[in-house]
Structures are given as C-alpha cells and as structure tokens.
Amino acid sequence: xxxxxxxxxxxxxxxxxxxxxxxxxxxxxxxxxxxxxxxxxxxxxxxxxxxxxxxxxxxxxxxxxxxxxxxxxxxxxxxxxxxxxxxxxxxxxxxxxxxxxxxxxxxxxxxxxxxxxxxxxxxxxxxxxxxxxxxxxxxxxxxxxxxxxxxxxxxxxxxxxxxxxxxxxxxxxxxxxxxxxxxxxxxxxxxxxxxxxxxxxx
Amino acid sequence: xxxxxxxxxxxxxxxxxxxxxxxxxxxxxxxxxxxxxxxxxxxxxxxxxxxxxxxxxxxxxxxxxxxxxxxxxxxxxxxxxxxxxxxxxxxxxxxxxxxxxxxxxxxxxxxxxxxxxxxxxxxxxxxxxxxxxxxxxxxxxxxxxxxxxxxxxxxxxxxxxxxxxxxxxxxxxxxxxxxxxxxxxxxxxxxxxxxxxxxxxxxxxxxxxxxxxxxxxxxxxxxxxxxxxxxxxxxxxxxxxxxxxxxxxxxxxxxxxxxxxxxxxxxxxxxxxxxxxxxxxxxxxxxxxxxxxxxxxxxxxxxxxxxxxxxxxxxxxxxxxxxxxxxxxxxxxxxxxxxxxxxxxxxxxxxxxxxxxxxxxxxxxxxxxxxxxxxxxxxxxxxxxxxxxxxxxxxxxxxxxxxxxxxxxxxxxxxxxxxxxxxxxxxxxxxxxxxxxxxxxxxxxxxxxxxxxxxxxxxxxxxxxxxxxxxxxxxxxxxxxxxxxxxxxxxxxxxxxxxxxxxxxxxxxxxxxxxxxxxxxxxxxxxxxxxxxxxxxxxxxxxxxxxxxxxxx
Numbered sequence: 001x002x003x004x005x006x007x008x009x010x011x012x013x014x015x016x017x018x019x020x021x022x023x024x025x026x027x028x029x030x031x032x033x034x035x036x037x038x039x040x041x042x043x044x045x046x047x048x049x050x051x052x053x054x055x056x057x058x059x060x061x062x063x064x065x066x067x068x069x070x071x072x073x074x075x076x077x078x079x080x081x082x083x084x085x086x087x088x089x090x091x092x093x094x095x096x097x098x099x100x101x102x103x104x105x106x107x108x109x110x111x112x113x114x115x116x117x118x119x120x121x122x123x124x125x126x127x128x129x130x131x132x133x134x135x136x137x138x139x140x141x142x143x144x145x146x147x148x149x150x151x152x153x154x155x156x157x158x159x160x161x162x163x164x165x166x167x168x169x170x171x172x173x174x175x176x177x178x179x180x181x182x183x184x185x186x187x188x189x190x191x192x193x194x195x196x197x198x199x200x201x202x
Numbered sequence: 203x204x205x206x207x208x209x210x211x212x213x214x215x216x217x218x219x220x221x222x223x224x225x226x227x228x229x230x231x232x233x234x235x236x237x238x239x240x241x242x243x244x245x246x247x248x249x250x251x252x253x254x255x256x257x258x259x260x261x262x263x264x265x266x267x268x269x270x271x272x273x274x275x276x277x278x279x280x281x282x283x284x285x286x287x288x289x290x291x292x293x294x295x296x297x298x299x300x301x302x303x304x305x306x307x308x309x310x311x312x313x314x315x316x317x318x319x320x321x322x323x324x325x326x327x328x329x330x331x332x333x334x335x336x337x338x339x340x341x342x343x344x345x346x347x348x349x350x351x352x353x354x355x356x357x358x359x360x361x362x363x364x365x366x367x368x369x370x371x372x373x374x375x376x377x378x379x380x381x382x383x384x385x386x387x388x389x390x391x392x393x394x395x396x397x398x399x400x401x402x403x404x405x406x407x408x409x410x411x412x413x414x415x416x417x418x419x420x421x422x423x424x425x426x427x428x429x430x431x432x433x434x435x436x437x438x439x440x441x442x443x444x445x446x447x448x449x450x451x452x453x454x455x456x457x458x459x460x461x462x463x464x465x466x467x468x469x470x471x472x473x474x475x476x477x478x479x480x481x482x483x484x485x486x487x488x489x490x491x492x493x494x495x496x497x498x499x500x501x502x503x504x505x506x507x508x509x510x511x512x513x514x515x516x517x518x519x520x521x522x523x524x525x526x527x528x529x530x531x532x533x534x535x536x537x538x539x540x541x542x543x544x545x546x547x548x549x550x551x552x553x554x555x556x557x558x559x560x561x562x563x564x565x566x567x568x569x570x571x572x573x574x575x576x577x578x579x580x581x582x583x584x585x586x587x588x589x590x591x592x593x594x595x596x597x598x599x600x601x602x603x604x605x606x607x608x609x610x611x612x613x614x615x616x617x618x619x620x621x622x623x624x625x626x627x628x629x630x631x632x633x634x635x636x637x638x639x640x641x642x643x644x645x646x647x648x649x650x651x652x653x654x655x656x657x658x659x660x661x662x663x664x665x666x667x668x669x670x671x672x673x674x675x676x677x678x679x680x681x682x683x684x685x686x687x688x689x690x691x692x693x694x695x696x697x698x699x700x701x702x703x704x705x706x707x708x709x710x711x712x713x714x715x716x717x718x719x720x721x722x723x724x725x726x727x728x729x730x731x732x733x734x735x736x737x738x739x740x741x742x743x744x745x746x747x748x749x750x751x752x753x754x755x
Contacts, residue, residue, distance in 0.1 A: 003374075003376055082670070084581075088584070088666075
C-alpha cells in the first residue's frame with residue numbers, strides 16, 4: 001500500500017512537473033492526501049487531469065463571484081486555491097455556483113479546508129452528487145463510490161449556518177434526563193460556595 | 203530576573219547551528235529514559251555459522267510491542283558501500299508494530315533487504331540497513347573465537363561494529379504514516395522509533411559477533427566483554443539527504459531549537475544554584491573532555507573546530523576552578539555571559555548542552571514539546587494584509603533581505619532530487635545542468651524576492667489578493683507566516699551561497715539525535731556514532747543518565 005506521506009510527496013512533485021509553482025504544488029499534495037484519507041479517488045482524478053492539462057485549456061478563475069460561468073472548464077486546482085484564499089469574503093455569499101467545471105473531485109479538499117478555516121459546514125452538489133464537508137474533520141456523502149469525473153455541468157456550494165440538528169424539545173428532554181446525575185445542595189453548603197460572603201455589588 | 207531568549211538571528215546562523223552538541227534533550231537519551239521500564243526480549247535468533255539469517259528483538263509494555271526484525275546477508279567486499287546508491291548491505295532491519303507472524307517475517311524477508319526498492323506495510327514503522335566496519339568486526343570475531351577480548355584501543359578507535367547508512371520512517375516506502383501512531387504517549391518525542399531501531403541494532407551486532415565466534419571455535423570462544431559492548435555504539439554515514447529535512451519542517455525545527463533555548467533561559471534564571479547541581483555540572487563537564495580527546499577526524503575543517511573546543515574547554519575549566527563563584531546570585535547567567543565573551547561558538551554551544559545536565563526538572567517537560575503537528579500551520583492566513591507580511595519580513599528576515607542575489611556567489615548552488623536515487627543533492631548552477639528543476643530550498647533568495655515584490659504594494663492589500671498574481675512565491679509566503687509564531691523556524695543564512703557548508707545542516711540535526719564524534723568526510727557527508735557508552739538493553743531498569751560521559755574511550 002502507498003502511504004499518505006508518499007502520496008503527498010509524489011503529488012507535490014508531479015504538480016510541479018506539469019507547470020504549477022511549488023507553493024501550489026504543496027497545496028495539491030495536501031489536498032490529494034485529504035481525499036485519499038477520506039476514501040475518495042483523488043490520485044486517480046489528478047492523474048487523469050494531468051494527462052490532459054497541457055493539451056487542453058482550462059479557465060483560471062481569479063475573483064470568485066456568486067455565479068461563475070465559463071465556456072472552457074474551470075481548473076479545479078486554481079479554482080480551489082482561489083476559493084481557499086478568498087473564503088473569508090466568499091462566506092458572505094452563502095451560495096456559490098460554478099458552471100462547467102473540470103475534474104470536480106479535485107475541488108473537494110479545498111472546500112473541506114475552507115470549512116475548517118471559517119468554522120462552518122459546507123454543502124456541495126456536483127451535478128446530482130451531494131457532499132457534506134464537516135470542518136475538514138470528515139466528509140459525508142451517499143456518493144462515496146464515485147470514480148473519475150472529468151467534468152461537471154454545475155457545482156453548487158452552500159455555507160451552512162451553525163445550527164443544531166435537533167429541536168429545543170429534544171434538548172430539553174435529554175437535559176432533564178441528565179439532571180438525574182445532580183445532587184441537591186444543603187443551605188449550609190450553598191453559603192460556603194464560591195462568591196459566598198462577599199457583597200454582590202463590590 | 204528575566205533572561206531573554208537568544209536572538210534567532212544569531213542562533214539560527216549555520217555556523218552556530220553547526221556547532222551544536224548532544225544534550226539531555228537529545229532523542230537517543232530521551233528514548234532510553236522513556237523505554238527504561240519496558241520489557242526487553244530477544245525473541246528469535248536464527249543465524250547460521252557465518253552469522254547470516256534472521257533475528258527479532260522486542261520492547262514490550264502492557265499490550266504494546268515493538269519488534270526489530272533483522273536480516274543478516276552475505277555480501278562480497280566489492281558490494282559493500284556506505285553510499286546511498288548501494289543496493290546490498292551486510293544487514294537490513296525494520297521495526298515492526300507488534301509481534302510479527304511467520305507470514306510477516308516471510309513478507310519482510312522479501313522486502314527489507316531490498317530497502318528502497320522493497321515495499322513495507324502500515325505494520326512497519328522504520329526501515330534501515332547497515333554495513334560492518336570490516337576491520338573491527340573481523341578483529342573482534344577473531345579474538346573472541348580464540349578466547350580473548352579484542353584490542354580495546356583498536357576497537358574504540360572506530361567505536362562501533364556496524365554503521366547504518368540510512369534510517370527511514372514516516373510513511374517512506376509504504377511504512378506507517380506518522381498520523382497512525384502520533385497519539386501514542388511513548389513516542390511523543392521526535393524520531394523515537396528511529397532511535398529504538400538503532401539501539402536494538404546495536405545489540406544485534408554484539409549478539410552476532412558472539413554467535414560467529416562461538417560457531418568458529420565452540421570450545422574456546424568467549425563473549426564480548428559487557429564493558430566493551432557498552433563502549434561501542436552504532437556508526438552512521440549521513441549525506442545531504444538530511445539537509446533539506448530541516449528546511450522542509452520549519453515548525454519542527456523551531457520546537458527543537460526553542461526547547462534548547464528555553465532550557466538555557468531557565469537555567470540562566472536560577473538565582474541560587476545549590477552545591478549538588480554545581481558539582482553535577484562540573485563533574486560531567488570534566489568527564490566529557492575524554493570524549494573530545496578521542497574525537498578523531500581527518501577533516502581539516504573539523505580538526506580546527508575540535509582544537510578550538512579543546513583550548514576553550516581548558517580555559518573554561520580553569521575559570522571555573524580558579525575564578526568562578528557558584529555562590530553568587532544567578533551564577534549560570536554570569537557563566538554564560540563569560541562564555542560569550544571569551545569562547546568560540548563550538549565551546550559556547552558545548553557549555554549550553556552541559557548546563558542542562560543537572561536539570562531534569564527543566565529539560566523533561568520540554569522533551570515532550572519537541573514534536574510538531576505541522577499540518578496545523580500549513581494554511582496561509584490570506585485575510586491578513588501586506589503590511590503584516592512586510593513587518594514579518596523586516597523583523598524576522600532582516601539579514602536575509604539585505605543579501606544581493608544578483609551576485610554570482612550568493613546564487614551559486616541549487617538543490618535538486620537525483621533521478622537515480624531520489625535523494626537531495628546540491629550542485630553549482632553555473633556548471634551543472636538541471637537548475638530549472640531546483641527544489642524550493644533557496645528560502646533566503648525567495649524571501650528576498652518576496653520582500654522586493656511587496657515593498658511598494660498597498661499596505662491594505664490582503665494576502666489572498668496578492669497571491670492571485672504571485673503564487674510563484676506562495677511557498678515563502680507560507681513560511682513567513684509560520685515564522686511569525688515560530689521564531690526559530692528558519693535558518694538565517696543563504697542555503698545556496700558559495701560559502702555554504704552543508705554539513706552544518708547535518709550536524710544540527712544529528713546533534714539533536716544525540717550523535718557524537720562528528721567526522722566530516724567532505725563538506726557534504728559525515729560519519730557519526732550513536733549510543734556509545736549507553737547501557738545495554740537488559741540494564742535499562744537502572745542506569746546513570748550521564749552514561750554518554752561514561753565511555754572509556
């Protein structure tokens with residue numbers, strides 16, 4: 001088995017070899033490592049992308065907007081790097097769309113890292129395939145058996161607000177149960193507790 | 203009294219880093235302390251009459267076992283080479299996580315002797331190979347088989363029976379990735395498993411000579427005297443492969459050097475030094491001189507450094523014996539200041555190491571801070587402004603940004619990865635081909651370039667926006683922000699200049715390993731010795747923590 005460390009190093013060198021600068025190559029090494037760790041086919045997709053990288057043209061988006069449309073496919077690496085670099089601004093958009101995106105699987109780790117940077121979950125839809133990115137700690141998807149995706153017509157990105165997945169009633173019911181571990185304090189003990197004996201208005 | 207940490211711009215100069223010595227913080231010493239209460243065992247020893255075959259050694263505690271698997275091979279003298287380009291070795295080793303099964307041993311037999319072209323699994327943690335020091339190995343076997351101990355002077359002149367030529371870990375060649383094991387408390391210090399491998403290999407070398415001698419002459423043979431064993435270590439030949447490591451791991455480098463600097467600062471801040479601590483310091487300082495006297499090298503560069511060290515140590519000891527009063531307040535601070543005024547770097551750094559000897563209470567907590575989770579610091583804070591970056595460069599790289607890289611001598615070398623062995627190499631860019639494939643290790647040059655590029659930019663521009671058009675310098679933007687929080691992360695020198703001594707970079711790393719007797723064989727590789735004087739595995743339950751000064755050499 002190839003270790004993640006070997007994947008990181010070899011991907012970094014290969015990315016430099018196709019013409020990216022070292023700083024970007026370092027980011028791609030980490031990204032493919034993340035994909036492989038999460039069980040997604042990062043190396044396969046990157047390999048296929050690099051096979052066509054120098055023979056085809058790809059769109060290098062710089063300033064990402066709410067809606068990004070291009071006649072030539074967006075480069076997942078440059079788009080990913082730009083997304084990562086601009087994420088503090090982008091989270092204000094709530095929703096971002098790309099049309100015509102090359103090898104979109106390679107975009108996922110940049111979004112995953114972005115989720116960690118801003119502390120918000122990110123919901124990603126690559127055509128019909130859905131992914132939930134949780135602060136770069138985990139990834140949830142019903143499409144984990146994806147293989148190589150050469151192109152996506154549409155990519156939708158939602159920054160999710162930090163909200164609970166349960167109702168207030170669920171919480172109250174569980175809290176009540178947790179109270180059964182508490183012990184009633186005597187009046188004497190209450191008097192000796194922290195802050196006792198001092199005026200509250202000093 | 204608060205003593206300031208030493209200035210990174212002084213400490214991180216290569217000439218200074220190349221004068222570092224082993225200390226209580228060194229990985230091989232902290233490894234022995236960590237594993238002293240583990241159960242040591244020789245689980246398998248299946249060698250033929252010539253000493254070829256396999257062996258397994260282990261350290262065990264509760265449910266955790268680490269097993270060294272050794273394969274001793276027959277090779278001809280013409281095949282033996284210490285160079286990294288060798289393809290056969292006298293012995294090959296791997297540290298297996300757990301107890302290897304028969305199936306594991308068969309798999310390892312197929313792969314471990316092949317080293318870089320073999321494949322290991324996530325069940326293996328480190329990989330290494332070693333060659334015999336033929337003249338010593340044969341001399342020892344010959345004498346033991348005749349019922350005599352070897353000539354101690356001859357043996358100690360070399361100091362080891364075998365020398366390793368590489369020790370690999372952290373995911374190389376299929377080995378376990380660091381993240382799989384990083385939460386194990388016993389290996390929280392850096393390179394602990396590499397140290398374990400080398401330490402157990404040392405025991406294998408003793409067992410092998412005893413075995414061959416016995417096979418040769420069963421009636422007369424004697425075992426190698428334990429005192430001689432203790433005074434033998436494991437040699438190591440180290441080349442440029444090690445140098446880029448310290449550039450590529452800035453937070454780790456910081457944590458190593460910072461621990462050393464924090465130790466020194468805390469020791470200098472001790473107001474009253476008790477008699478016992480003063481005596482420990484003086485005792486080990488005096489004992490250690492023996493190690494210096496037997497430090498042999500054919501390198502003129504190192505010979506001069508050793509000569510300076512010897513002269514300065516004489517000066518230091520006579521100052522301590524005749525003029526120094528440990529009863530005054532902050533004596534170690536005064537002593538350190540005196541060293542800075544009167545001694546050269548080699549002896550100043552030697553003294554820094556020796557000052558740690560009495561102070562387990564200071565060094566032990568720092569040992570656990572010498573690792574680094576580097577991924578945590580990888581992301582560039584792109585919301586920050588150019589003004590901040592400019593400030594960091596002017597503060598942390600003030601010397602670097604003054605270097606004139608239009609001068610040939612400042613731009614002379616380039617680092618590359620060799621095609622035939624995938625190892626880092628250094629070459630003259632004006633003579634050799636391939637500088638267009640240069641590795642990103644010319645940090646000073648690229649930081650210099652970055653500074654020039656941002657000098658006239660708007661202060662309010664965000665780093666994210668700057669990077670749109672400047673991703674060619676992304677690698678050094680990342681480093682600059684790392685250096686903001688890690689003061690000792692960066693070598694404060696030009697790593698591609700004509701005056702570069704790459705062995706200074708090797709020496710820095712090896713000193714943290716705990717190596718002694720640095721013996722440069724050129725400006726690009728050196729030999730060292732590890733674990734000389736160390737207790738044997740069955741003596742670990744109780745040993746003198748100053749063992750490194752106990753060797754009889």
